[in-house]
Amino acid sequence: MNNMELFQKWIDESENIVFFGGAGVSTESGIPDFRSVDGLYNQKYDYPPETILSHTFYMEKTDEFFRFYRDKMLELDARPNAAHLKLAELETAGKLKAVVTQNIDGLHQAAGSKKVLELHGSVHRNYCLRCGKFYDARQIKAMEGVPICDCGGQIKPDVVLYEEGLDTDTIRESISCISSADMLIIGGTSLAVYPAAGLIDYYRGDKLVLINKSATPMDRRANLLIQDSIGKVFSQLKV
DSSP, X not given: OOHHHHHHHHHHHOSSEEEEEOTHHHHXXXXXXXXXXXXXXXXOOSSOHHHHTBHHHHHHOHHHHHHXXXXXXXOTTOOOOHXXXXXXXXXXXXXXXXXXXXXXXXXXXXXXXXXXXXTTEEEEEEEETTTOOEEOHHHHHHSOSSOBXXXXXXXXXXXXXXXXXXXXXXXXXXXXXXXXXXXEEEESOOSOSTTGGGGGGGOOSSOEEEEOSSOOTXXXXXXXXXXXXHHHHHHTOOO
C-alpha cells in the first residue's frame, strides 16, 4: 500500500479529523509565505517583514506598517485551492471537525469551511481602537495612510503581530479539538513557529499525517509522511 492509499484508508476509517495548516496551504492560491526561497523574508524592503509585522513597529511606524500591510498582506483576489476545497468537503461529509490555521487570509471560509480556528487572526476583520466599529479588508485596502474610523479613532487589523499573544479562547478550543481527534493532518507548515507548533503535542492518536514539501522538525513523529504539494495530495482524495 503506497502513501496515498494509506492516507485514503485512514480518511475512510476516521470520524473525527482535525486539520492543522500553515502558509503552504495558501501559497498554491498565490499568497506568498514568509520563509520559502521566494517568500516575503527573501524580498527587499527597508525593514525585514518580521520587524514590520511586530507590535512595536505598528505602534512606532504605523504609516510604514500599513504600506507594507496593504501591499503584501491583503491578497484579496486569491481563491481557494484544491486543499481548501477538499477540507470543506470533508467537513460537509461529517468527517472533519475543525481546521486550525496559522493563516490570516480567510480562504478556508471562502471554500466553505465552517469550523475554522484562526490562531493568528484574519485580515478580513478590522476594528476601530476607539469605538470598536468593524471594517472589512476591502475598506482597509481602499483607504490611504493609517486607516481612520468615522469617529476619528485608528483602525487595527484583527491580526496577531509579533510580540502579541495568541487569543486564549482560540488556543483553548484548538487544544480541545486536537486532543479529541482520531486523525490529525498537518499540512503546509514548517512547524517552526511557537506556540502554534506546540499544539500538535496534544494529539493522542496514532494517525498523525504530515504533508509538506520540505522537511520539518516533526517528521519523525508522523505516522505517515508525504512530501509533496498539499493541493496535489488533497485533489487525489475521495470523500
